[in-house]
Amino acid sequence: MRAVQQGHTERFALLVERYERPLRRVAWSRLGSLELAEDLVQEAFLAAFKSRHTFKPDANFRTWIWTILLNLCRRHFVRQGNREAQVPWSQLGPEDAAPEPQVPSALPGWENTELLETLLASLPETQGDALRLRFFGQLSFQEIAETMSCSLGTAKNRVKAGLTQLAAALRQSSEGRPASANHRGQGRTVPRNLP
Amino acid sequence: MNCDRVFELLAGGDPGSPPGEGSLAASEQRALAVHLMRCPQCRQLEQELAPALELFKAALDEERCAPHDTLPNWQPMAGSQSSIEHAEPASNLPWFETAPQVERPTRSNARRPFARDFNISPPLPWWRVAAALLLGFVLAGIAQNQQQAPRNSADNLLVRANIGTPGDVVSLAGGPIAPLPECVSQAALGLSASRVCCTMCHHADGATATRPATKAPVTSTLLASCIVCHTR
Numbered sequence: 028m029r030a031v032q033q034g035h036t037e038r039f040a041l042l043v044e045r046y047e048r049p050l051r052r053v054a055w056s057r058l059g060s061l062e063l064a065e066d067l068v069q070e071a072f073l074a075a076f077k078s079r080h081t082f083k084p085d086a087n088f089r090t091w092i093w094t095i096l097l098n099l100c101r102r103h104f105v106r107q108g109n110r111e112a113q114v115p116w117s118q119l120g121p122e123d124a125a126p127e128p129q130v131p132s133a134l135p136g137w138e139n140t141e142l143l144e145t146l147l148a149s150l151p152e153t154q155g156d157a158l159r160l161r162f163f164g165q166l167s168f169q170e171i172a173e174t175m176s177c178s179l180g181t182a183k184n185r186v187k188a189g190l191t192q193l194a195a196a197l198r199q200s201s202e203g204r205p206a207s208a209n210h211r212g213q214g215r216t217v218p219r220n221l222p
Numbered sequence: 223m224n225c226d227r228v229f230e231l232l233a234g235g236d237p238g239s240p241p242g243e244g245s246l247a248a249s250e251q252r253a254l255a256v257h258l259m260r261c262p263q264c265r266q267l268e269q270e271l272a273p274a275l276e277l278f279k280a281a282l283d284e285e286r287c288a289p290h291d292t293l294p295n296w297q298p299m300a301g302s303q304s305s306i307e308h309a310e311p312a313s314n315l316p317w318f319e320t321a322p323q324v325e326r327p328t329r330s331n332a333r334r335p336f337a338r339d340f341n342i343s344p345p346l347p348w349w350r351v352a353a354a355l356l357l358g359f360v361l362a363g364i365a366q367n368q369q370q371a372p373r374n375s376a377d378n379l380l381v382r383a384n385i386g387t388p389g390d391v392v393s394l395a396g397g398p399i400a401p402l403p404e405c406v407s408q409a410a411l412g413l414s415a416s417r418v419c420c421t422m423c424h425h426a427d428g429a430t431a432t433r434p435a436t437k438a439p440v441t442s443t444l445l446a447s448c449i450v451c452h453t454r
Contacts, residue, residue, distance in 0.1 A: 052285075139280040146277075161234050162278050168230065183226075186233050193274035201273075 028088045031079055039079075042088065043072050050096050052163045056144055057100045057156075067103065071096045090173040093164060097156060097174065146193050154189035161186050223253045228264045232271060234278075 030038045047068060054064035074095050075082075082091065147155045153175065160166045160174060172182035231254055258265050 137284055139277060140284050143277050143281040162282070165234075183229065187229065187271075190233060190271045190274045193277065194271055197273040197277060 028079070028082055029084055031076075032082065032084075036076075039072075039076055042075075042092075046089070046092055047072075049164045050092065053093075053159045054096060054100060056147060056159050056163060058103065059144070059148075063103070067099050068096065071099055074099075087170070087173060089166070090170050093160065093166065093170075093174040094176075146196055149196070150189055150192055154185050154192065157182060157185035158189040158193075223250075223257045225257075225261060225264050228254060228257050228261070229267065232268055232275065 028042065031042070050068045050071065051061075051064050054067045055061055058064050058067065071092060075088075075092055082088070147158060150158070156175065157171055160171045161168075166174065168182050168186070169179055171186070172179045175182060175185075177185075231250065258268060
């Protein structure tokens with residue numbers, strides 16, 4: 028990044044090549060659409076390039092780009108929420124209640140991924156993001172803490188709490204279905220309010 | 223190896239390596255096994271987290287087996303994606319600001335999640351608090367002035383009662399009161415003598431004229447005599 032700041036802008040392609048895949052994986056996990064995830068990753072790199080002069084040499088580019096991506100994901104949901112929240116709450120009826128989350132019909136070869144994504148989406152945002160950064164982004168706990176602007180202990184706690192809730196949801200889910208299902212099945216109910 | 227390190231190894235191992243037993247060095251794997259044998263809490267944690275870690279491992283294996291850059295589309299469940307509810311306003315997004323996110327002071331950032339999680343409105347800015355205090359002081363001053371108004375009226379009564387003794391009148395409030403003009407004093411002296419009036423005492427005989435020692439008798443005298451008539 029220092030070379031890019033000094034004018035070797037072609038070196039930015041190396042950074043894109045290095046970080047694109049994990050960034051896209053996490054963005055996909057957040058958004059559920061590969062096209063949208065690619066757009067957002069591209070936007071993150073553009074934003075980083077545009078504000079390259081503000082990057083401090085002693086800072087970590089890895090955590091910086093992850094922070095940008097998470098903020099863009101959040102902003103996407105804000106936009107989406109603004110678009111969808113046109114009806115006042117007072118005018119909503121029982122028929123407008125959110126449906127019970129269901130595991131979508133599994134694509135062949137992607138059953139575990141879909142189940143995992145559904146469960147991650149049911150976690151609190153901070154825990155879900157911490158797990159995504161840890162397992163999909165391969166970030167260390169220190170990097171997760173810097174990316175999410177929290178302490179190291181908080182980052183570890185978020186990962187631990189997220190894993191605990193995932194495991195509890197899986198156990199609860201497996202108790203309510205035949206043991207031979209092996210995470211497969213259609214229309215399986217995922218606990219909405221995890222313990 | 224301590225429990226903290228055990229959790230790090232259980233939760234994905236070292237960065238850059240895929241989660242799972244195979245990603246650990248042999249020595250570290252041995253140390254982990256020894257620690258798990260000795261530490262019941264870590265053993266319980268491992269058992270507790272095992273289903274989630276297995277699911278992560280299975281999902282990552284699926285991706286590795288899939289063709290390059292292939293990921294299926296999936297739809298986040300309505301109502302299950304909490305990021306919509308907890309998202310920050312777009313104006314707070316810092317990605318275009320000058321300093322990198324990791325360099326920014328986190329005190330204000332740290333306060334936001336608390337307010338968000340507990341549905342508490344953010345603290346008021348200092349200038350609003352200062353303006354509210356200032357307004358409070360002004361209103362309190364106005365109210366105090368209105369309470370002092372009867373006292374000022376009593377001072378006026380005293381002045382009227384001391385017509386003809388200019389310069390040495392003491393008000394109930396404690397401070398000197400400016401003397402009335404001479405014409406007013408003369409007019410007071412011309413009042414009917416049949417009325418019991420302290421003005422008469424003060425001016426008919428200078429020797430017998432008594433100055434009130436305290437404020438309370440003065441007030442009672444005034445109310446009992448000239449003030450009632452003169453102020454009508």
